[in-house]
Amino acid sequence: MLKINCFVILVFVGVQINFSQSVHIKGKVESNVDVENIHVINKTAQTFTITNRKGAFEIPVSLHDTIVFSSIQQKSKSVIIDESMILFKTLRVTLEEQINELDEVTVGRVLTGNLLSDVKNVEGDPPINFYDVGIPGYTGKIATQSERRMNEATTGSNGQKLKWYSPLTGSIPLNPILNAISGRTKQLKNQVKLEEKDELMQSIKGRLSKDFFVSNPLDEALKMDFFYFCADDENFIKRCKNQTDFNILTFLRMKYNQYLENLNKPTD
Template sequence: MLFFSAEISAQTKDISGKIIASGDVVGIHVINKTASKFTITNNQGEFVIPVKLNDTLIISGVQYVPKEILISDIIMQTRAVTINLEDNVNLLDEVVVGKILTGSLMTDIENSDVKRELNFYDLGIPGYTGPKKTQSERRLYEATSGGGLVPLNPLINWISGRTKRLKEQIEREELELAITEAKAKFSKLIFEDDTFSANMQNEYFYFCGDDPEFIDISDLGIDIKTLEFLKSKLEAFKIHLEND
């Protein structure tokens, strides 16, 4: 029985939560302090986060009083929790001793004794880690995002065709980057037995880029598959030159 009980307490489950508050409930930070997991609420104040029995959740929003929730047996069984937040009323001449939760996610993570460095992929928010967005990607994000009951900015950009043009621009930039990386990594291996000029080698790689399969294989990041594909396209390229 002790073994069974320990096994149950060690199980991780995704629970669904809902924030109830008098104001805006989107973008509220939900931190599993025990497991170093993070997420934020959607427009309806809903969230999903992995937890174990006796984990501690910290709910933090700039306009609300921070709250801690202990994951109980009932929460684990129902896989659901509803959390009511109180408005945060700022008081003058207030002295705070010790660690506080501010509503700033970075500050709250530091103050909550979480040891692991914050990985914003845990939040489901793109762009916080990894490579920076290109200018075209930032423009596309701006063109497809907006607030209000009926977001006008995405609608106008879609009707005008700007969103489509930005997506095509990003695809061209990604293809150009993949071609450049392939040339740098595989040129010596591909042309070790051929005497193609530099211009002809460039033409070959753009010939490969015209194949829709090229970008899919490049995205896999498996060098052997990429090399096999490029060698097969080399034979096709030679046939193409002969036909020309």
């Protein structure tokens, strides 16, 4: 009888120790819409990950940790880790689709569904683009003012070209040479780079700041300063441009630790 009681006690203690330690659980998110790149945040332990294209994820947890699931397409959901999740090391979550309903607005004339009648009631001429008149047109990204200025400085295509004529090479634009000597080209390149950094930073801030600060708390007055701190990193564009949310969040977490260290440094 004593041996049985000792065995039960040892099993109980072993289970309690296991529950008190951090374990890696594997989970899966189910939803009617896309389940890839859903943010899985351990709010208690301040760790995070994202789901893969099948909705699967893995994250370290302890008993009673709060796990937050968040994405643009689904409603946020919080789950508290219990004993069964720790024991079986699994977690399955179903998220509801986020539906943003807008008030009904009637613009212009109301169409009846009768094609002949509706055509007669529609006013205005259809827009004409370069395809309609058979001429080529540019459909790529519109260059910024700084990018246009840099192009002019490096190619001389600004409508007022200075040229040097050589009987061997013909006409050569002088603008690129003069701008390079004066330092204007370098200045314009730096301006384009700064604009690229700022645009990328604002995009990351708009998409990820809410979820990031759930597990990495920071005073509201310091949040904007933190993102400028991240953008000042020489590897900011390399680490964040065209990268997955997981890679960007990992970079932000690294910069977050550096930012806190700077805040806590004693001032002279």
